[in-house]
Amino acid sequence: MAQSVLRNIRYRGLTTCVPERAFSNVQDCPPEQRSERERLVRNIGIETRRVCLEGVVFSDLALVAAEKLIAGLGWEKSSIDALIVVTQSPDYPIPATAIILQDKLGLSHGTVAFDINLGCSGYAYGLFTLGSMLSAHGLKRGIMLVGDKSSNPLSLDNGLLSLFGDAATATALEFDEAAPPMYFNMGSDGSGHKAIIIEAGGQRVPIQPHHLERLPGADGISRKGTDVILDGPSILNFSIREVPVAVAELVEFSPFGLEDIDYFVFHQANRMINETIRKKLGLPAEKVPMSLKDFGNTSSASIPVTINTRLQEALAQGPQRLLLSGFGVGLSWASCILEIENAYLPPLIEI
Known part of the structure; x- marks a missing residue:
């Protein structure tokens, strides 16, 4: 790491x-x-x-x-x-x-x-x-x-x-x-890059006319060559294998214990993945906010979306120590511990 x-x-x-x-x-x-x-x-x-x-x-x-x-x-x-x-x-x-x-x-x-x-x-x-x-x-x-x-x-x-x-x-x-x-802890494993991938559109696989047609794949799902392909079981196994270990290593590297963290904000993958990670780390549900229900998986924005929409009241009350952990496409993962105090966090903007 x-x-x-x-x-x-x-x-x-x-x-x-x-x-x-x-x-x-x-x-x-x-x-x-x-x-x-x-x-x-x-x-x-x-x-x-x-x-x-x-x-x-x-x-x-x-x-x-x-x-x-x-x-x-x-x-x-x-x-x-x-x-x-x-x-x-x-x-x-x-x-x-x-x-x-x-x-x-x-x-x-x-x-x-x-x-x-x-x-x-x-x-x-x-x-x-x-x-x-x-x-x-x-x-x-x-x-x-x-x-x-x-x-x-x-x-x-x-x-x-x-x-x-x-x-x-x-x-x-x-x-x-x-x-x-x-405090940061980061890692990557490119051997799993096909778990989340758009196959056509880069120099490795230039776009051809058939990539713009919806054709059935090996999994029976019809998609274009420019659509994202998700290997659900591989993503699940990767997430529950790597993330709890990475979080534990970050906490050990820092001067804090799990009990010193006010909130744990994870990438909003899906409820099954996030709940498995939470339980493996032994974290109480009230310290692990989720924004999945209202916004879905918003990729790299999911952690800040969760902070902005779920922790605004807590952050207004005084300094809070957060552990943030993102994981997925790459495969890659990164976690950090930071303190937020007196930061400008206005309500959600909708356009």
Whole structure:
């Protein structure tokens, strides 16, 4: 495991933007499937997810979240030194979406801006990347935009069960010598890269006409070559094998015990995975907030979405120590322990 401590980095704020449009896995399905759908929803825990309107993409949500965050903090845009975008839903293959948003946000030409292509583990990796840049001195303020447009249009057209929702979040970090340390534990296993994959569209498998047709796969599911393929059993086994160990190793690396953590915020994969992880770690349910029911699996945004929508009241009452843990596509995983105090966390933004 790659373990590290970041010093002098203050968590200044978090905003979350989601589409106003919501779809229900129970209500928005054919009536004859209602009973079976209710059973599935009880198992996966995803009742509703937010879905972008036609023509709206991740960066549109991210732009709104970033503008709200910068205004709420009262930061001059000229004082922002870095802009990192963590997404698997870029506007274009090239250029990087961060460069486009640097211009749309009116940030200076001296802003460091780049993308990170990560999904479920991306929030913790992004905190580590941006925090490392700021802790090296010279750079003082940074914004991290995290999320994806993950909803599947096929599920909307056909009333199919969907796990994924759309969301974008903006997080502000600032160099501060009085800030408490952040502790990180990260890992990857590329031998499992096919467990979550879009096969066509890169240079390994360039898009051909047949990739745009919905054809039945080996699992009997019809999909395009540009659709995501999920190996459910492999993802389940990976998650419940690696995450509890990674969390335990992070706690051992830090000066804290499990009892010293106020809340544990895990990537919102599905209810079965998350509950298994919670029970293996022996954590009380009240210390493990979940946003699955209302937003679904929002990829790299799921951890900040959960913080913003489930912990706003707790964070308003005083400093809170959180353990964040993301895991999935790659396969990759990353966990961190950080303290949040007096951060700007406005209510959820819906557009």
